[in-house]
Amino acid sequence: MSPLRPRTALLSTAVVAALLTGAFTSGSAQAVTGSPSTDGTLTFTARLDIGSGERACSGVLVDPRWVLTAASCFADNPQQSFQIRAGKPAKTTTATIGRTDLTSTAGQVRQVVELVPRTDRDVVLARLATPVTGVTPAAVGTTMPTTGETLTVPGFGRTKTEWSPLKLHAGAFTAGAMATETLDLAGKDGVAVCAGDTGGPALRARTGGAGGYEVVAIATRSWQGGCFGQNPDETRTGAVSTRVDNLRSWLDATMQAAPVTDFNCDGVRDTAVADPDAAVGGDAGAGLVRVVHGGGRGTAEITQDLEAVPGGSEAKDHFGTTLATFDHNLDGCTDLVVGAPSEDLGSAADAGMVNVLYGAPAGLTTGKAAVSLEQGSGSGALAAMASESGDQFGAALAAGTTLAGEPYLAVGAPGEDAAGGATDAGGVIYVRGSGTTNVLIHQDKSGVPGALEKGDKFGSSLAGSPQHLVVGAPGEAIGTLAAAGGVSLFSHTLNADKLPTGVTGLDQDLDTVEGGAEADDRFGASLALVQYRAGASANGTESLLAVGSPGEDGAQAVNAGRVDTFRLTASGFTQVSGIYQGSSGVPGATEANDSFAQSLSAVNTAPGAVSTAQNTLLAVGVPGEDSTGATDGGTVYTFSLTNGAFINTVYPGKFGIPGALGNGQKVGTALHATGSELYLGLPNGPVSYGSAHAVPWGNVLSGGTQPVTTFQPGTGGLPAAGETFGSVIR
Known part of the structure; x- marks a missing residue:
């Protein structure tokens, strides 16, 4: 030396x-x-x-x-x-x-x-x-x-x-x-x-x-x-x-601090924005993802027509319908998971495919070769399955690392059929580490809460934290109540079958859950989950969970919607709050078709610190809200996850977000919370092709005036093309 x-x-x-x-x-x-x-x-x-x-x-x-x-x-x-x-x-x-x-x-x-x-x-x-x-x-x-x-x-x-x-x-x-x-x-x-x-x-x-x-x-x-x-x-x-x-x-x-999305590993936040309806090479609805590298380091466009991306762009694949990020190969570069649940495989329409694209100093797809996940190929449970029409493999994604730092990826296939005529019972593929653990979770597995039934659509929604994995089955019938919805809770501890260990199930028929199960509530249609640390000496075995029921009726208002929050432990849960428009401290009124909680995103801005009302934040999408007189203009409500306290509403024209609300914008359809910013997707206008905006949390929490970052086709190096840019953001 x-x-x-x-x-x-x-x-x-x-x-x-x-x-x-x-x-x-x-x-x-x-x-x-x-x-x-x-x-x-x-x-x-x-x-x-x-x-x-x-x-x-x-x-x-x-x-x-x-x-x-x-x-x-x-x-x-x-x-x-x-x-x-x-x-x-x-x-x-x-x-x-x-x-x-x-x-x-x-x-x-x-x-x-x-x-x-x-x-x-x-x-x-x-x-x-x-x-x-x-x-x-x-x-x-x-x-x-x-x-x-x-x-x-x-x-x-x-x-x-x-x-x-x-x-x-x-x-x-x-x-x-x-x-x-x-x-x-x-x-x-x-x-x-x-x-x-x-x-x-x-x-x-x-x-x-x-x-x-x-x-x-x-x-x-x-x-x-x-x-x-x-x-x-x-x-x-x-x-x-x-x-x-x-x-x-x-x-x-x-x-x-919360981890930062960094595809080119330069220490500066990068952003991936999907346009799943964009045409690629003349194929309408093939879908694409555009990446904006932080620090002015350029942009990139990812489609299945790239040699480095498995599959090929085809009409109505809707590549980018779902996105997730994690560091799968633990090299310090963020990896991007892209779902294309409408991908046709052979004669199986809408069978679905998922690609894992690896980050590298030169950007996504320039380093380690991408991995394609599809039923009937690869190894483990995936290889034992078959790609079938309507499986919609990749309709939901969750990815992260466990407390021990081991990467995991969960992929939902809500259209998966089970034996005995249980169509659309649903299932989830759970991949752990380098892929040696690759198992199928469904409600006929030992220790999995609930029972496998037709139309459950288990895996329609997913959320993960270092401690827990949560699976939504919004089609779950509770008694005779169709699509009342249910949620299954798991820890990442693997049981003898290498499955995540089932903790318990959640539904509104439980005495420990507010409200009551009703047909078409779709409890669990949206989920958000973050790490929770109760005190300085806590060992980090807990999580905070938000469960959306966009079909919940209130005061004769059909599909008004609500969200329930829970504190998860190693052995169960306790409810923290039940939130809906008109509930204590929440502005607005319960109205038909608001679809409150159609989308959810949560973040712990400081997962290494004691959790507080200031660092555990929840964003709730309300796309049917008639905000500021705009029919279906939509809005986003923000809350503290630790106590359910209302913080603010977020929509164009507030907190430095450009533009103004208009009819049919359905703000709240797309959102994503990070440690420093709340991302708001506007795929339905007002600008052509759609847009997305990164709003500093300081603006939302305390009325700060930090600049909002806008991502819009035709500006900042992004091509002036697309259909619903901003549909998904990571």
Whole structure:
């Protein structure tokens, strides 16, 4: 491993003035010249391998998914600057955590898939592909070091006698001069920070009964006096570290934030907008998806006529009817799942197909080859099925990762027929991990709530969180009440049949659910689900669920609609609220054909933090609402998921959204909530081809005036063509 080289560029005027020379070293790294660590208290120290042996650095685990280290470890020329690009590391990087002796198999190895650097100092948060278990992360201190305070610095760099030691070493340092971004360190008893220790934590012993250590700084540069391979005339053991004790708010905001859709892995949000009715190559209704890369990095159009996309564009395929996003191959690039439930396969009309398109630095479809999912092909349960007319495989999608960080994908086929003449009973294919778990869920499986019946349309709607999977069957009959609707709850824990474990069923005939089951309520026609964290010590086994019943009648108003919210636990549920127009605190009146909750989307804007009314948000589409005098103009209602409190209504002309409501726009048909914005799709006008708008949550929650981002064919690099652009957004 190469030694740390002299840094000649100015990293900050304060640091340069303090050093007076360019002889300080920084950059590619390797252990502190102190003693080997044997007491097990420093297992949170990480060793980073960058570029398969090109560089090595140290770091510290500060969250099960995040390592804190020096940005200069990833810089092209660390002697010149620590500035690096956010997003996926340019070179393959692995982190070994919990292995203080590298000859052992203790601890865990994780790939680093995302970098979130600071621009004002040499520090970066590195996100791991999956969480680390069995190692307690280090706490980050929030009080500044004091002059003369003794700090401990562990690392995997060189020692006095070893070029590449196999054990973690640690040494004691005295805190010296301090600036806003930096802290000087002086090695005690000849101890020095050596090459390979870059990014290692400077630790303060915790007092007051807390025990252990807390991180106050990150080692970044050193004179390396006494380090193996250095000039023997160099005796200085001083070092400069980067302060992190004053970065608490940035650390929390980064580590607790909701994931960002990032197809080209550059750390900037990207957006996919579907036009499932668009013509492709003269084939009416073939459908397409347009991608807008954030940061002005261009657009892309995805159709089944592309060589990299399975299938071929055909009339009325409606490619893009459903979309979902997750990181299926855990490489740090968001992958896009596209449903085409009207795809014909052979003579089977509307059998349906789903494509998984992989993200890459050059964008979707430019990296790993896409995967096509269709009944009767592939492996597992999919291979054992048959593509049949009207199956509508892909009519609903849910994707994400479990608490353990394992990716999952659920695909609904509400038109799936079952033996005994149970037409449209429905089913769901559940794919876990790399695809080795590929199973069929239906209501005749052991542990699945409900009974398999004709017309249930199990799988018409789906929602997932790290803890739960929820399946809607809006055609479910409750007693003699046709299409009253029901919902099945599952945990991601796999049972003996490798199926998600059934928790319970939900319907309005239960005493623990508000309202009463009625014919054509379609309870479960729409679903939304987010992670819920009750307190700082909660282990994250709970979720918040919203269930839409757009067919619910109210006060003689047919299809007025309502939504019910629930708190899900490992073993059951409790109802949080029942929401409809005219209910307590909700504006508007119960009117026929409003279809309140025809669509739902929810987000936990800070899933790593304690859940509050401000960070668990629900958007409810009401496309039949006659807003501002516009017949079927539609609107979107927003609520807190934790208590059902009304927040605001959202439609064109409000919060910076351009245009005004008009007849037949049916606002609320398409919506999508993310950690920072509420996306509003307007496929029915007022502009030609349709449009979509990203409204900052700050505007909706507190009347902010941040700019709204508009996606519209004919602008921003998007072709001036289409039919119902904005029908689905991710």
